[in-house]
Amino acid sequence: MEDGRGDSKEAARRIEWTTMNLENGGERGVGNGNGRKPMNIFRLFLACMVSGGIQYGWALQLSLLSPYSQTLGISHSYVSLTWICGPIAGFVVQPIVGYYSDRCTSTIGRRRPFILAGCLIICISVMLIGFSADIGRHLGDTKEHCSTFTGSRWAAAAVYIVGFWFLDFANNTVQGPARAMMADLSAGQHGPNVGQAIFSLWMALGSVLGYLSGANAKWHEWFPWLKTAACCDACANLKGAFLTAVVLIIISMAVTMSLAAEERLNKDDVDASSGGGCCSAFADLFKSLKNLPPSMFKVLAVTAVTWLSWFPFFQYNTDWMGREIYHGLPQGTGGKADTFNAGVREGAVGLLFCSIALGVTSFLIPKLCRKLTSRVVWAISNLLVFVFLTVMVVVGMVSMKGYKASLTAGLTGPDPTLKGIALAVFALIGIPQAVLFSVPWAVASEVAAEEGGGQGLTIGVLNIAIVVPQLVIALTAGPIDGAFNKGNTPAFGIGAAFAVICAVLALVLLPKTRGMSSAAVMAGGH
Numbered sequence: 383m384e385d386g387r388g389d390s391k392e393a394a395r396r397i398e399w400t401t402m403n404l405e406n407g408g409e410r411g412v413g414n415g416n417g418r419k420p421m422n423i424f425r426l427f428l429a430c431m432v433s434g435g436i437q438y439g440w441a442l443q444l445s446l447l448s449p450y451s452q453t454l455g456i457s458h459s460y461v462s463l464t465w466i467c468g469p470i471a472g473f474v475v476q477p478i479v480g481y482y483s484d485r486c487t488s489t490i491g492r493r494r495p496f497i498l499a500g501c502l503i504i505c506i507s508v509m510l511i512g513f514s515a516d517i518g519r520h521l522g523d524t525k526e527h528c529s530t531f532t533g534s535r536w537a538a539a540a541v542y543i544v545g546f547w548f549l550d551f552a553n554n555t556v557q558g559p560a561r562a563m564m565a566d567l568s569a570g571q572h573g574p575n576v577g578q579a580i581f582s583l584w585m586a587l588g589s590v591l592g593y594l595s596g597a598n599a600k601w602h603e604w605f606p607w608l609k610t611a612a613c614c615d616a617c618a619n620l621k622g623a624f625l626t627a628v629v630l631i632i633i634s635m636a637v638t639m640s641l642a643a644e645e646r647l648n649k650d651d652v653d654a655s656s657g658g659g660c661c662s663a664f665a666d667l668f669k670s671l672k673n674l675p676p677s678m679f680k681v682l683a684v685t686a687v688t689w690l691s692w693f694p695f696f697q698y699n700t701d702w703m704g705r706e707i708y709h710g711l712p713q714g715t716g717g718k719a720d721t722f723n724a725g726v727r728e729g730a731v732g733l734l735f736c737s738i739a740l741g742v743t744s745f746l747i748p749k750l751c752r753k754l755t756s757r758v759v760w761a762i763s764n765l766l767v768f769v770f771l772t773v774m775v776v777v778g779m780v781s782m783k784g785y786k787a788s789l790t791a792g793l794t795g796p797d798p799t800l801k802g803i804a805l806a807v808f809a810l811i812g813i814p815q816a817v818l819f820s821v822p823w824a825v826a827s828e829v830a831a832e833e834g835g836g837q838g839l840t841i842g843v844l845n846i847a848i849v850v851p852q853l854v855i856a857l858t859a860g861p862i863d864g865a866f867n868k869g870n871t872p873a874f875g876i877g878a879a880f881a882v883i884c885a886v887l888a889l890v891l892l893p894k895t896r897g898m899s900s901a902a903v904m905a906g907g908h
Contacts, residue, residue, distance in 0.1 A: 421567055421643065427580050429567060429641040432497055433560050434584035434591075435634030436553060439508060439627040441592025441737075443549065445730040446620055447511070448701045449722065452712035453616070454514070454542055455534025458701070459864030464543055465697055466856045467550040469849035475554040476845065483559045491644025493563035500555035501635040505628045507552055510545030512624035514538045519612035528614040532713045538612075563642060582744070589737040591630075595623045596730035599723075616723035674843065677829045680891035682847040684760070684884060685822045689851040691767055691881035692818060694859055694873035695774075695811065700729030702870040706778035707804050709793040721794050728801070732808025739812030740819070747820055756825050757892035763814035763821070764885035770811045771878035777803055778871050785868045828895040 421429070448461050456464065479496055486492045510517070515528070518538025524531050564581045601622025602609050608618035608625075703725045704710050710722025750759050781800050783789035796804075826844050859873040866872045 425641055426564075426567055428637055429643075430560070430564050430580045430584050430638065431634040432501065432556065432631075432638035433564075433581050433634075434588035435501075435627075435631040436504070436556050436560070437585040437588025438592040438595070438630050439504060439549070439624075440553060441589045441733070442508075442596050442620075442623050442627060443546075444696065445593055445596040445700050445733050446623070446726065447546065448697060449704055449712060449726045450617070450620055451539070451542060451546075452701075453719070454518075454539040455536060455713070456539055457864075458869070459860040461701070462697055462856045462858075462860035464546055466853060467547040469852035469856065471550045471554040472845060472852075473849045475551050476558050479555050480558050480562070483562065485647075487647050487649050489646055490639075491563075491642065492647050493559035493566065494639055494642060494644055496559040497556050497563070497635065498639060500552045500559075501631050503548055503552035504556065504631055507545045507549035508624040508627050511542055511549065512621040513613075514542040514545060515612040515617050516610055517541045519610075523612070525611075527611050528617065532719075535612075560638075563644065566644065567642065586737060586741045590734060592627075593730045593734035593737060595626055597727045597734065598623065599727055616719070616726075619723075619727075675829060677893050678826065678843070680893075681822070681826050681829055682843060684887050684891055685826075685844060685847040686851045687880055687884040687887060688760075688764060688818065688822065689848050690855060691764065691771070691877045691879075691884055692815075693852050693855040694870075694877040695771065697855070697859060698870040698873055699733065699808065700726045702774065702778065702874070703729030703732065703804060703808075705869050706781050706871070707796045707801055709781070709790060709795065717794060725796070728796075728805070729808070732805045735805065735809035736812035736815065739809050740816045741812075743813045743816035744820065747816060751821065751824070751895075756821055756828075756895045757888050759817060760821050760825070760892060761885045761888035763817035764881045764888060766814040767811070768878050768881035768885065770807050770814075771874045771881060773803065773807050774874050775871050775878065777807075778869065778874070782869065785871075825892060825895050829893060 448465075451461055451464055452458060483492050483496050486495055488495045490498075515523075515535065515538045518535045518541055519525070521537035521541075523535040523537045524533065561581055568580075599615075599619055602615050602618035605618075605622055608621045609615065610618075613621060704712075704722040705725070708721050708725030708728070709718075710720070710725050711718040712722055713719060714722060747759065754762075777800050779785070781797060783793075823844065855873075859876070862872050862876070863870065
């Protein structure tokens with residue numbers, strides 16, 4: 383038993399070295415701790431531009447792709463299955479990329495090779511998604527014009543799913559190294575907190591611009607060539623938004639690649655004790671779970687339930703606006719499809735307000751945690767999620783007349799009052815979302831600092847507590863919605879139930895931490 387525990391401790395140390403190197407730039411050969419001239423703050427800001435470009439694309443993905451997939455014939459009950467790639471990518475890709483980017487000895491640095499490769503794959507992926515309808519037509523889908531065809535286009539759907547999965551994997555390939563590079567470059571004079579603040583600022587800017595682009599209904603008018611026999615107005619607008627994503631990603635990537643000025647890692651500086659490849663990193667992670675302090679398991683449990691409450695909103699927000707509030711259908715006739723697309727764009731506007739509320743709230747969270755304790759802030763945020771999701775359930779039921787087909791058949795367009803409530807909910811839910819993206823990481827980091835277990839191990843296991851609930855919701859939300867046949871309401875109801883459960887768990891299980899640990903990071907899109 384003693385030997386086994388010693389192996390686990392060694393495993394924990396190996397993960398600690400890998401992840402802390404990922405976050406802080408290591409002690410050798412990288413960053414500003416090696417005596418080179420520190421980077422000025424303006425250049426540091428520009429060097430992080432790629433994170434804004436990636437977040438622009440992620441905002442489009444979050445706001446537009448669930449509705450768009452249904453126009454290709456993927457039923458509402460199975461849309462959630464297309465999102466399985468997110469948690470899988472988060473669990474598999476990030477550790478592998480993190481492992482190898484720590485050890486990369488490329489002449490252009492440790493992180494930039496992965497940023498370059500990931501950005502190129504993202505560009506290819508969004509092109510596949512944007513042109514999926516046109517590609518599907520050439521692969522044998524219907525030759526009927528998109529303005530009259532309301533059936534399924536399975537070749538286009540297959541191209542879309544391939545692009546969607548590659549996009550998620552590529553996003554995870556870029557996000558980790560980009561954040562780690564900011565920690566590398568800001569180490570020394572500026573400090574990692576400055577680097578992470580710049581990273582988060584670019585993410586906020588990218589989100590705002592992305593949601594604005596997704597809400598724009600003029601792309602097909604500005605660029606008429608976007609419309610084809612297979613791709614009408616809404617599809618052309620999506621195509622235009624994703625083409626701008628390609629342009630912004632290429633520009634931001636070029637700026638980051640030219641200004642980051644990473645130093646090459648010497649092969650002698652690669653930690654020899656961490657050999658065994660990426661599979662060894664996964665094995666170390668699971669072997670080291672036994673070294674976690676008891677409080678950490680409570681943090682992981684509350685984190686998992688928190689994400690069970692949130693993922694239905696991330697998955698169905700704009701679809702709910704298009705269906706329940708605007709009374710549209712993705713493949714509807716008689717203007718129903720146009721109404722649905724108008725609702726999706728309005729949902730993107732709501733998510734824009736959400737991003738603004740998130741950004742403002744983020745500045746207040748440290749002070750609130752110091753005054754109320756982190757667990758109280760976490761519990762309050764979950765109560766807010768319960769309230770907002772419950773409002774969405776009630777508003778959806780009222781708008782859809784209890785989902786009675788005889789009463790909703792002639793409805794088209796939104797009720798102004800219900801639309802206003804829906805937009806208010808979208809905006810205000812950004813307040814607890816700011817807590818979701820920061821406080822769990824801070825609490826886990828503080829527990830690790832006070833009770834042991836290692837920051838590297840902490841971040842690794844917290845990632846598991848996030849991706850597993852996402853996988854559960856992705857596998858079950860669609861079939862549950864299909865069983866009840868009440869649109870998005872069942873998923874939001876389930877999320878509300880988990881939110882109130884989590885509020886109680888946070889107060890009962892979490893330790894009384896007050897500060898925002900310097901090791902805390904903002905969670906990415908996945």
